[in-house]
Amino acid sequence: MSAVQDPSVTVPLNDLSRALRTERAELVDAMTRVVDSGWLVHGPEHAGFEHDLAAFLGVPHVLGVASGTDALELALRAVVPADRPVVLTAANCGGYTTTAARRAGFEVRYADVDPVTHLLTAETLAPVLDAQVGAVVVTHLYGRSADVAAVRAACEPLGVRVVEDCAQALGATRPEGRVGSLGDVAAFSFYPTKNLGALGDGGAVATRSADVAQAVGELRQYGWRGKYTIGRTGGVNSRLDEVQAAVLRTRLPRLDAGNARRRAILAAYADAAPAGVRVLPAAGADHAAHLAVVETDRRDDLVVHLQAHGVRTDVHYPVPDHRQPALVADLGDVHLPVSERLAASVLSLPLFPELTDDEVARVAAALGGFA
Ligand SMILES: Cc1ncc(COP(=O)(O)O)c(C=O)c1O
Numbered sequence: 001m002s003a004v005q006d007p008s009v010t011v012p013l014n015d016l017s018r019a020l021r022t023e024r025a026e027l028v029d030a031m032t033r034v035v036d037s038g039w040l041v042h043g044p045e046h047a048g049f050e051h052d053l054a055a056f057l058g059v060p061h062v063l064g065v066a067s068g069t070d071a072l073e074l075a076l077r078a079v080v081p082a083d084r085p086v087v088l089t090a091a092n093c094g095g096y097t098t099t100a101a102r103r104a105g106f107e108v109r110y111a112d113v114d115p116v117t118h119l120l121t122a123e124t125l126a127p128v129l130d131a132q133v134g135a136v137v138v139t140h141l142y143g144r145s146a147d148v149a150a151v152r153a154a155c156e157p158l159g160v161r162v163v164e165d166c167a168q169a170l171g172a173t174r175p176e177g178r179v180g181s182l183g184d185v186a187a188f189s190f191y192p193t194k195n196l197g198a199l200g201d202g203g204a205v206a207t208r209s210a211d212v213a214q215a216v217g218e219l220r221q222y223g224w225r226g227k228y229t230i231g232r233t234g235g236v237n238s239r240l241d242e243v244q245a246a247v248l249r250t251r252l253p254r255l256d257a258g259n260a261r262r263r264a265i266l267a268a269y270a271d272a273a274p275a276g277v278r279v280l281p282a283a284g285a286d287h288a289a290h291l292a293v294v295e296t297d298r299r300d301d302l303v304v305h306l307q308a309h310g311v312r313t314d315v316h317y318p319v320p321d322h323r324q325p326a327l328v329a330d331l332g333d334v335h336l337p338v339s340e341r342l343a344a345s346v347l348s349l350p351l352f353p354e355l356t357d358d359e360v361a362r363v364a365a366a367l368g369g370f371a
Contacts, residue, residue: 010310011350011359014193018354023251027199030246037242045245052249053188053204057180061213063205064240065220068167068189071203072100072137075185077234078205078215079161080106080134088128088160090120091321092339093139097165098321101137104234109133110322112336118280118293118346119146122154124338129154135161140169140179142280142316143195143262143290148182163187166206168290170196171259179288180206185216190240190248193352195262195288196255198244261353262289265360269294269349272364274371277302291316292351294367299347302370306349309366314348 020027034045046064054062065071076087087101091110101108111125120138129136136155138146152162164180166172167189172179180186190202205216215232218225223235263282266289270279277296282289293316296302306313320343321327322334350363 008310010312011355011363013312013314013348013350014352015354016192016197018352022354026250027247030250031243034242034246040242041239043242045242045249046240049240049245049249049252050204052252054206056252056255057178057186057206059181059206059208061207061210063213063216063220064245065203065205065216066238066240067201068165068187068191068194068203069096069100070220070236070238071187071189071205072097072163072165073104074216074219074236074238075163075187075205075207075212076101076106076135076137077104077219078212079163079184080104084132084134084159086133087135087137088125088133089137089321090139090141090339091323091334091336092118092317092342093141093165093321094317095321095324096167097137097139098324098327106134108321108331110334110336110339112338113342115338115342117144117146118142118342119144120151121147122150125151126154129158129160131158131160133158133160135163135184137163137165138183139165139167140172140288142293143169143172143259143282143288144280145169145172145174145179145286145288148179149176152183161185167191167194169288170194171255172288173285181208184209185212190244195259195290196248196251199247200244202240202244202248203238204240258353259285259288262351263287265289265351265355266292268360268364269367272368274368277367277370289351292349294347294349295342295345296347297345299345302347305370306363306366309362309369311363311366312350315346316348317346318343 050062089097162183164183164186185207188204190198218232223230223232225231266282
């Protein structure tokens with residue numbers, strides 16, 4: 001019996017060990033470079049990675065930080081004015097912006113999302129956008145790039161800054177440019193499962209603005225303007241270390257090929273999907289295909305069916321931000337019909353570049369056999 005038929009052989013949602021095995025020699029070389037250099041923090045690998053990522057994105061400034069959540073927090077601290085401490089975002093993106101904005105002391109307000117793309121749009125944010133809002137955070141959810149230009153056109157007349165959350169979308173490219181180059185400032189995560197993953201936590205902020213870059217550069221290191229001199233309040237310790245920077249530099253050149261493989265896998269699932277199961281498409285380079293998400297009214301049945309065929313699944317995300325138990329009391333009675341419906345109907349299938357063709361065929365066959 002081949003693995004394609006044997007249900008005792010499972011297809012994992014993700015398996016980081018495969019890329020680690022393939023890339024082992026290069027990763028060890030990168031880490032050895034760091035050990036031999038004697039630099040552990042903010043040294044040549046960090047500067048090199050900031051430079052490489054800036055060139056990849058087509059922006060003048062990239063700043064390494066310790067995580068994607070820190071990147072969001074520092075980006076918000078840099079652009080949200082003190083007299084408009086409200087951050088507007090979507091509630092279906094896993095709560096990271098909510099965590100970051102609340103940690104920075106801002107109020108969070110939610111807009112609903114488009115039912116087809118699952119993204120915030122100029123239309124969905126219009127009913128809750130006003131001059132109290134300091135910044136809108138647009139998440140390129142599941143890797144699909146949002147129309148940031150349209151969001152900016154709605155925000156700019158009101159003086160609202162636009163932050164891109166690119167944690168799931170590094171490499172996605174629209175005609176206007178790469179995600180991360182489209183708003184006022186952008187946040188990236190290099191959590192190990194991301195399309196560009198570190199061997200631990202990591203993040204970055206990207207911006208075209210020298211002022212925003214200076215603010216984030218100070219905020220990430222205690223608010224120091226010069227060594228041991230605090231020139232800005234709100235500073236934290238959030239650094240991307242040399243080992244992670246060296247690993248990320250090594251991996252960045254593979255990113256576009258990995259994203260193309262991800263899109264091809266997602267296309268195979270889309271071709272196989274039965275009636276009643278909609279695979280969110282990732283046809284072109286404007287999509288980094290981070291997660292393979294399907295939508296169905298019969299999610300529980302589909303989970304059981306796929307499990308019986310040895311296919312692992314997960315839900316991104318089951319609880320919208322405004323329904324999170326620890327936040328409900330603060331937020332009051334917010335109603336977001338689309339986000340709430342999606343939380344009950346989305347399901348993620350295995351998706352990572354090292355899935356074998358057999359495994360992809362197996363997931364597609366299992367999906368196609370759901371009746
Ligand atoms: C959309 C999104 N934003 C932000 C984050 C936060 O990144 P991190 O886990 O590196 O803090 C993540 C991932 O974890 C994410 O998926």
